[in-house]
Amino acid sequence: MADIQITDWWPVGTVIAVLALVAFVAAIRLRRLARLVAVVLCVVLVVVEAGSAVNAHFEYYRTVGEVFGEGGPDESSLAQAERDVGTIPEQGQVVPLTIPGTRSGFVARTAQAYLPPIWFARDRPKLPVVMLLHGTPGAPTDWTDGGLAPATADAWAAQHGGVAPVLVMPDINGSLTGDSECVDSPRGNVETYLTVDVPATVGQALGTLPPGPAWVVAGLSEGGTCSIMLALRHPEEFTAFGDFGGLVGPRIGETNADTADTVTELFGGSQQAFLAHEPTALLKGGRFPRLGGWFQVGADDQQPYQAIQQLVPLARAAGIATCSVVMPGEGHTFDVWSDAFRQALPFFAKRLRLPPEPAENPEPCRD
DSSP: OOOOOOOHHHHHHHHHHHHHHHHHHHHHHHHHHHHHHHHHHHHHHHHHHHHHHHHHHTTOOOBHHHHHHHTTTBBHHHHHHHHTTTTTOOSOOOEEOOOOOOTTTTOOOOEEEEEEEEGGSSSSOOOOOOOOEESOOOGGGGGGTOOOOHHHHHHHHHHHTOOOOEEEEESSSSSSOOTTTTTTTTTHHHHHHHIHHHHHHHHHHHHHOOOTTTEEEEEHHHHHHHHHHHHOOOOOOOEEEEESSSOOOSSSSSTTTOOOHHHHHHHOOOHHHHHOOOOHHHHHHHTTTTEEEEEEEETOHHHHHHHHHHHHHHHTTOOOEEEEEEEOOOHHHHSHHHHHHHHHHHHHHHHHSSSOOOOOOOOEEEE
């Protein structure tokens, strides 16, 4: 039951629509109490119908098990994972990870971490990290569910002797609908959380390499905007970033032009502070020859598509080894974001010096 696919919306939607129609007809013909029950059922079914359509569009929950929060066979606890060290599994494991806001004070939801097979070796090597950021609305599990990140990393590990980066998926908003844009603001000191608290806990709990040439930051939607912003503001902490469907910079609205409220609500009205977090300004004002960047977007995703048209040439001019992929006919969906991570992983692996390093960058990239 848990593995039944639900991303094809039409059969699910048809069944729900028929049930809603039956409930509506019953509401007309039944007596008062039964009519009330039928009306409530009809409303619930209409809401579920709308939800299934939205889910089908974004391809978020792909199976019945994911809808009800069932973990896959690769999910475990960190304590159990530690007990399993000494036997290298065929697949990695996903574990929940509590990352306190020791320096930032940010109250975060539980993070997720993917441990590749080689992590379970008795003589465990220190591994690099890819930090994956979700969007709004969203949660750290977006990357384990709709983002398919563990499956992508498992496929890479299977081809490379069990070696893959550790994937860390922290919370960036504190709630489902929060929108921090990963900056330090009245909504939480999230920039400090991601650049100080997260690396400290990850290094201590998972035994990874420290930030720097061994860390990549990537994300979807808001998380994509966060990734390029964090990499440009902290180039000493990351070797590459992945911007998958992000806007041109931190925005609390839905468009690239939503700057006025952003300046007011996130930066206390300071235009200077806003520009210090604006990727276009950072790219025009500096050079980043040690960074790599992967941009990927759906051609029908209007605002993020406009964003990469601005950001890609500026990134290349600033000395960043830049990759750019536009997916025809695609929008703002997990189908784009899961594919983006799959395509970008070899590029990230090369930057992280994971063996074997490919001799050349993939075609979408330019040094």
